[in-house]
Amino acid sequence: MKRFIGFIKKEFYHIFRDKRSLFILFGMPIAQILLFGFAITNEINNVDIAILDHSKDAATKEIINKIAASKYFSIHQFIEKEDDIEAVFKKGKVKAVLNFEKDFSKNLIKENNAKIQVITDATDPNTANTISNYVNAILQNYLKEQNKSSAQVYQIVSQTHMVYNPELKSVYMFVPGVMTIILMLVSAMMTSISITREKELGTMEILLVSPLKPIQVIVGKVFPYIFLSIINAIVIVVLSIFIFKMPVQGSLFLLAMESVLFIITALALGILISTISATQQTAMMISLMGLMLPVILLSGFIFPIASMPLPLQIISNIIPAKWFIIILKSIMLKGVGLQYVWKETLILLGMAVFFIGLSVKKYKIRLE
Amino acid sequence: MENNNVIKVAGLTKMFGDFTAVNAITFDVKKGEIFGFLGANGAGKTTAMKMLIGISTPTSGKATVAGFDVNTQPEQIKKTIGYMSQKFALYDDLTVRENITFFGGIYGLSREKIKSKAAILIDELGLENVANKLVGSLPLGWKQKLSFSVSLIHDPKIVFLDEPTGGVDPITRRQFWELIYKASHQGTTVFVTTHYMDEAEYCDRVSIMVNGKIEALDTPKKLKERFKVDNMNDVFLKLARG
Secondary structure: OHHHHHHHHHHHHHHHHOHHHHHHHHHHHHHHHHHHHHHOOOOOOOEEEEEEEOOOOHHHHHHHHHHHHOOOEEEEEEEOOOHHHHHHHHHOOOOEEEEEOOOHHHHHHHHOOOOEEEEEOOOOHHHHHHHHHHHHHHHHHHHHHHHHHHOOOOOOOOOOOOOOOOOOOHHHHHHHHHHHHHHHHHHHHHHHHHHHHHHHHOHHHHHHHOOOOHHHHHHHHHHHHHHHHHHHHHHHHHHHHHOOOOOOOOOHHHHHHHHHHHHHHHHHHHHHHHHHOOOHHHHHHHHHHHHHHHHHHHOOOOOOHHHOOHHHHHHHOOOHHHHHHHHHHHHHHHOOOHHHHHHHHHHHHHHHHHHHHHHHHHHHHHHO | OHHHEEEEEEEEEEEEOOEEEEEEEEEEEEOOOEEEEEEOOOOOHHHHHHHHOOOOOOOEEEEEEOOEEOOOOHHHHHHHEEEEOOOOOOOOOOEHHHHHHHHHHHOOOOHHHHHHHHHHHHHHOOOHHHOOOEHHHOOHHHHHHHHHHHHOOOOOOEEEEEOOOOOOOHHHHHHHHHHHHHHHHOOOEEEEEOOOHHHHOOOOEEEEEEOOEEEEEEOHHHHHHHHOOOOHHHHHHHHHOO
């Protein structure tokens, strides 16, 4: 036990004396969560739009007022003819143009059918999509009010109710993803680098010739990272609760246990990588390409798995991060207990056992 | 004289697939002697050494190190030997004192013992002024001497040195050999591989490995007489070229 403590003390010296590790360990999580939370967002605010109003009657005026009053849009300019539309877009400031047809009010009342063209700048498809949705919502809202007063016609109005994230805050989606990335980065990449470093420097050989058992060496190497990963997870959760008002509906204990399970899976992957790479550079490349990319692209963190081509959907199943993100979202946003995520937990557990087994086997082979 | 042999090797063989890296070598090393283990690159000396220090299992054959069987008691062997590899192997980002404490710790020395050992070691190597400096900032020669002293921290019966003087200047090499002599005088058996033939002359006995076999084993003086040459370099060349 005393040997073990000495070993861990040494590991902490390594970590705290290396500015790069310190930055990855403590700078990255905070920077990432703030970046994703503040800068990267699917919400729109004060988007500049232009209006081309061919009727200029009561109805169009009211709609325009409604749009101008919303915090999502600000009316940048009024244009007079179709030809101006393209010119406005080319200047780049205006992201959407609303084109009201002639005799808008009349058509609306008499034929119950008036047309607005919503033209959006789709160089940024996400924003374009959001803008058109928001405009539609405002129009629906206007119609509802009109129908109320005139008590006229039956219309089907779909009422959308977004559960678990009613305001569609993107931070709710990013926190589980960022947490997954950070834990993967710290646990897998940092351990694989720290183990290969000992190999590269030749100190691993010295450790293996010492009375320390190989398993003690490995546990000694990964233990500090388990500890630091847990701290990181706590920092991320605390930041998201207090800065972004992210709710944690479910049990914190369950959240902690699931995180530990994922950390262990990632550590096993890190050990596995260290057994197949001879240098720190290789370990880093394998971690980045083999772990980080799939985590970002295929875990459902940014791109929804359901809309991927089938082969990618199948591949996404072998990525531990996918299951961890599902678990995180369920616990944090839906507030469910283990009875709803036992399947994902079991899959993650299976992966952890598999990777630990594989890395122990690989590690033994390497010793030969 | 059975008890005088701290390393006994009989028919030790290591195969990697079809390739025989070490081919049935047999030799003994006496207590307290400086045993030079020579051979060209790829002759199998590192593989042989790895079996003796308990990190590689022999394919066949027997060997005991300090009375322990390499096949069945590698853990006991590890406790009784010291090892220094050809790569300089202390931690650059730890201070001299922290390195000593760490390696003392993994060999299970008590805190007081580590303290007194560290004091002696730092004094002997004249490192008082840099004891709390990072090892990375020391010149290579100092590091190597420190590395050797650290490999002796738990008073091992035998110390294995794998090309310990690679890349250092002749003066430092000379000083390094003085440390080896000192350890040998204190009763530690020294098992050393080297490329430098002048160093082979410093050994009590040397063995020369060629293609996995030990082709010659004797005192440097007798080897030179046998091959009718006046230095170890020529002995080596005659053997290696067949």
